[in-house]
Amino acid sequence: MNMLEAQKLHKSYGNKFNRQEVLKGIDIQVEKGEFVGIMGPSGSGKTTLLNVLSSIDRVSQGTIKIEGKEFTRMKDKQLAEFRKHHLGFIFQDYNLLDTLTVKENIMLPLTVKKVSKDKAQQLYKSIVNELGIADIGDKYPNEISGGQKQRTSAARAFVHQPSIIFADEPTGALDSKAASNLLNKLSDLNEKLEATIVMVTHDPLAASYCSRVVFIKDGQIFTHLNKGQEDRQSFFNDIIKTQGVLGGVQYEY
Amino acid sequence: MSINQLIFRNLRKNIRNYYLYVFALIFSVALYFAFVTLQYDPSMDEVEGGIKGAAAIRVGSILLIAIVTVFLIYANNLFIKRRSKEIGLLQLVGLTKGKIFQILSIENIMLYFGSMLIGIFLGFSSSKLIMMILIKILGVEETAVLRFSLEALIQTVIVFAGIYVVILLMNAIFIKRQRIISLFNRTSSREGKRRRVSIIEMIVGIIGLALIGLGYYLSTRLFGGEFMMMEQLFIVMVIILASVIIGSYLFYKGSVSFIFNLIRKKNAGYLTVNKVLSLSSIMFRMKSNSFLLTVITTISALAIGLLSLTYISYYSIEKNADSNIVHHFSIPNLEHAAQFTEALDEEQIEYTRTEIDLLNVNADISEIAGGLEDLNLKDEDLLAPMVVIPESFAEDIDLAENETLFVNNNHALQAFMSFKETGKITLAGKNNTVELNFIGLKDKNVLPMRLTNGGLPVAVVDDAVYQHLAKDAEASIQGEFSIHVGIDINDEREVKKADSIFQERGISEWAGHESRIEYVQLQKQILGIGLFVVGFLGVAFLITSGCILYFKQMDESEEEKGSYTILRKLGFTKEDLLNGIKVKQMINFGIPLLLGLCHSYFAVKSGWFFFGTELWTPMIIVMVLYTLLYSIFGMLSVLYSKRVISESL
Numbered sequence: 001m002n003m004l005e006a007q008k009l010h011k012s013y014g015n016k017f018n019r020q021e022v023l024k025g026i027d028i029q030v031e032k033g034e035f036v037g038i039m040g041p042s043g044s045g046k047t048t049l050l051n052v053l054s055s056i057d058r059v060s061q062g063t064i065k066i067e068g069k070e071f072t073r074m075k076d077k078q079l080a081e082f083r084k085h086h087l088g089f090i091f092q093d094y095n096l097l098d099t100l101t102v103k104e105n106i107m108l109p110l111t112v113k114k115v116s117k118d119k120a121q122q123l124y125k126s127i128v129n130e131l132g133i134a135d136i137g138d139k140y141p142n143e144i145s146g147g148q149k150q151r152t153s154a155a156r157a158f159v160h161q162p163s164i165i166f167a168d169e170p171t172g173a174l175d176s177k178a179a180s181n182l183l184n185k186l187s188d189l190n191e192k193l194e195a196t197i198v199m200v201t202h203d204p205l206a207a208s209y210c211s212r213v214v215f216i217k218d219g220q221i222f223t224h225l226n227k228g229q230e231d232r233q234s235f236f237n238d239i240i241k242t243q244g245v246l247g248g249v250q251y252e253y
Numbered sequence: 254m255s256i257n258q259l260i261f262r263n264l265r266k267n268i269r270n271y272y273l274y275v276f277a278l279i280f281s282v283a284l285y286f287a288f289v290t291l292q293y294d295p296s297m298d299e300v301e302g303g304i305k306g307a308a309a310i311r312v313g314s315i316l317l318i319a320i321v322t323v324f325l326i327y328a329n330n331l332f333i334k335r336r337s338k339e340i341g342l343l344q345l346v347g348l349t350k351g352k353i354f355q356i357l358s359i360e361n362i363m364l365y366f367g368s369m370l371i372g373i374f375l376g377f378s379s380s381k382l383i384m385m386i387l388i389k390i391l392g393v394e395e396t397a398v399l400r401f402s403l404e405a406l407i408q409t410v411i412v413f414a415g416i417y418v419v420i421l422l423m424n425a426i427f428i429k430r431q432r433i434i435s436l437f438n439r440t441s442s443r444e445g446k447r448r449r450v451s452i453i454e455m456i457v458g459i460i461g462l463a464l465i466g467l468g469y470y471l472s473t474r475l476f477g478g479e480f481m482m483m484e485q486l487f488i489v490m491v492i493i494l495a496s497v498i499i500g501s502y503l504f505y506k507g508s509v510s511f512i513f514n515l516i517r518k519k520n521a522g523y524l525t526v527n528k529v530l531s532l533s534s535i536m537f538r539m540k541s542n543s544f545l546l547t548v549i550t551t552i553s554a555l556a557i558g559l560l561s562l563t564y565i566s567y568y569s570i571e572k573n574a575d576s577n578i579v580h581h582f583s584i585p586n587l588e589h590a591a592q593f594t595e596a597l598d599e600e601q602i603e604y605t606r607t608e609i610d611l612l613n614v615n616a617d618i619s620e621i622a623g624g625l626e627d628l629n630l631k632d633e634d635l636l637a638p639m640v641v642i643p644e645s646f647a648e649d650i651d652l653a654e655n656e657t658l659f660v661n662n663n664h665a666l667q668a669f670m671s672f673k674e675t676g677k678i679t680l681a682g683k684n685n686t687v688e689l690n691f692i693g694l695k696d697k698n699v700l701p702m703r704l705t706n707g708g709l710p711v712a713v714v715d716d717a718v719y720q721h722l723a724k725d726a727e728a729s730i731q732g733e734f735s736i737h738v739g740i741d742i743n744d745e746r747e748v749k750k751a752d753s754i755f756q757e758r759g760i761s762e763w764a765g766h767e768s769r770i771e772y773v774q775l776q777k778q779i780l781g782i783g784l785f786v787v788g789f790l791g792v793a794f795l796i797t798s799g800c801i802l803y804f805k806q807m808d809e810s811e812e813e814k815g816s817y818t819i820l821r822k823l824g825f826t827k828e829d830l831l832n833g834i835k836v837k838q839m840i841n842f843g844i845p846l847l848l849g850l851c852h853s854y855f856a857v858k859s860g861w862f863f864f865g866t867e868l869w870t871p872m873i874i875v876m877v878l879y880t881l882l883y884s885i886f887g888m889l890s891v892l893y894s895k896r897v898i899s900e901s902l
Contacts, residue, residue: 084824095819099533103522112824
């Protein structure tokens with residue numbers, strides 16, 4: 001079953017005379033329980049695609065369905081409602097609220113959904129145990145490490161059991177150990193909870209944790225890579241090769 | 254791009270951002286200029302008429318300078334911090350600090366003196382309006398003329414140029430201290446500290462509340478009879494002021510975050526959007542803002558208190574007149590009274606005449622007088638001559654032969670000397686003394702205050718007892734007046750006409766001959782100028798404190814923009830966020846206002862009776878008006894946040 005289904009996505013910025021087309025007719029499907037990576041060089045439209053898919057930005061043309069519901073023509077208020085029930089987010093710069101404790105941050109989506117308090121506590125406990133951050137619940141974001149912050153952010157994305165989770169460069173600001181730790185947790189959750197994850201990344205290593213990687217170039221889909229039965233190492237090599245073909249630059253930082 | 258172009262572009266961009274700053278600047282200049290123009294206006298001389306109007310206005314203008322200076326410096330500091338990124342960028346591209354300072358100064362000069370010109374123009378054109386308001390308040394018949402005063406212009410320019418120099422200095426210091434890297438970090442570093450609500454904070458908060466409570470308690474006792482001596486009163490007043498101000502400071506420092514923290518703890522992590530935006534964000538800013546909030550609270554309390562008291566006195570003029578001068582005209586002389594009534598007859602003005610004989614009797618009231626113990630008075634000091642009148646003169650009083658009742662009760666006197674409910678008093682004639690049962694005070698005025706031995710109450714006795722006392726009267730203590738003739742004009746509309754007769758015939762020139770309408774006019778002039786000055790200062794207080802809070806909130810919403818983005822991504826709608834912001838602003842603006850209202854209520858309550866006879870109506874009018882004007886700034890902040898929220902996703 002397709003969790004996310006997008007057809008002929010077009011997105012352009014600017015005015016009539018100076019139009020910059022960022023997405024040029026992208027079709028993408030994500031099945032339930034899939035962990036999809038989106039890769040591509042800078043300026044290829046990865047982040048725009050993610051923003052559009054996650055309803056934060058509007059498309060110029062095309063349709064996007066999540067769990068069979070189309071939201072491209074919804075009003076702002078309905079969109080907010082939609083996000084609250086169906087989507088979870090993880091960002092590169094964590095996007096935690098500085099004034100709230102870790103626990104309060106994680107429970108935010110539950111209060112948006114108006115989940116009952118007991119249920120909320122229960123959901124909170126199970127997710128923080130899963131991610132190993134149960135002991136920092138009363139700390140503020142500025143008192144914890146980057147890796148802990150990103151796990152908090154992940155916990156917040158997963159806690160309300162959304163239909164699909166969007167991650168924008170989640171490992172971008174982490175050191176390699178914290179990054180692999182987080183990615184392991186993400187793929188664990190992906191398997192255990194059958195959570196659907198769409199992740200934008202530069203990092204071939206991060207992408208190698210995915211079950212499928214979509215490559216984008218200049219606003220169009222360049223190719224797909226399926227992990228299938230391969231192990232992570234050979235998948236990683238495949239990704240590196242594809243990247244080599246994709247653009248002159250292999251590592252962008 | 255040349256430096257000049259840079260300056261112009263910056264300026265164009267900034268005016269849109271700083272419109273409130275510009276507005277506040279224009280407003281302050283206009284207010285000050287109008288004020289000073291008034292001070293130099295020749296037509297004021299007549300208004301002043303020996304009531305020190307100019308002095309009042311001068312004191313007002315000095316206070317105004319103080320408020321405006323503090324306000325402008327604060328606003329400037331806030332704005333230069335907001336532009337720290339821009340300054341950093343200019344430094345990065347290689348401009349020297351001196352050059353940047355020059356750019357900022359030129360920009361400021363244009364902004365500042367541009368608004369000053371507009372302010373002076375507005376002040377000039379509104380000074381006539383202000384003059385008209387003043388004349389209306391004073392009840393003087395005078396026409397306002399528009400007059401441009403060069404002295405006022407010079408004074409305004411000098412004062413604001415002085416403030417400008419101070420601002421320049423502050424900017425210079427700010428730029429000198431900054432390094433490129435810290436300029437870029439400015440906005441983010443502010444939230445960097447560890448925030449834990451500790452036990453100490455809780456104790457601090459409780460001490461704060463206790464201090465405020467102590468201040469309030471003392472204020473209710475201030476004129477309750479315990480503190481009699483001037484020095485004592487002064488010390489207690491200082492204690493009250495200090496404990497309330499320090500208390501508010503500690504309250505902001507500790508209690509607010511403490512209380513909010515309790516609420517958060519109770520929610521166990523489950524915070525709704527309203528709480529996210531209000532509680533958590535206020536909690537952490539409250540501590541660093543506590544000084545500012547204390548200042549605003551104190552200023553508001555001061556403004557509301559002063560406004561209430563002056564308005565109480567102004568509002569009570571008519572009532573005071575009613576109780577001080579019981580009849581429209583009061584003439585303690587039969588001959589003059591006859592002269593006046595004849596004139597009234599000639600003019601065919603109908604009137605009612607009341608005549609009361611004045612009898613002074615030595616009264617020993619030591620047994621019923623309370624609150625005098627501390628004064629170390631000897632018994633004979635309490636043997637005061639008192640005016641006695643028979644019950645037949647005081648309508649609706651019926652006494653037994655051994656009873657007496659006091660009328661002409663004076664509120665201000667009562668603050669120092671209270672009477673017991675019942676007791677015995679002795680009235681001494683020349684030979685005999687009469688002992689009577691005192692059965693209480695009656696809130697009623699029978700005689701004008703002028704004729705009652707300086708505001709003492711008047712004893713009402715049974716007719717028979719009166720006859721007895723009258724025969725036995727001690728000649729030496731009889732006052733200069735032996736009779737009082739009160740004249741009431743039947744038709745209210747003719748009182749004015751009667752008053753002009755009263756003045757023309759020269760009756761008003763005799764001592765103790767009083768006309769109520771004349772008294773009211775005189776009082777209006779004296780108190781009106783006070784009300785006028787205090788009113789304008791109050792508005793200045795209000796606007797500056799409102800603006801400061803608004804700037805602060807503007808800054809905070811910019812800083813919280815990131816949070817708004819996150820929350821909107823999580824699925825909160827704009828409306829959700831806006832509701833949260835509304836709650837936040839309600840708390841942010843409401844707490845200082847509420848505390849200020851509370852402070853001023855206790856301040857006014859403790860001493861209002863010196864100012865007038867009516868407490869509630871004028872005080873509530875002042876408070877409601879102040880609250881309404883003040884909430885405009887709250888609404889402006891909500892509007893600003895609304896814009897930031899819409900832009901945040």
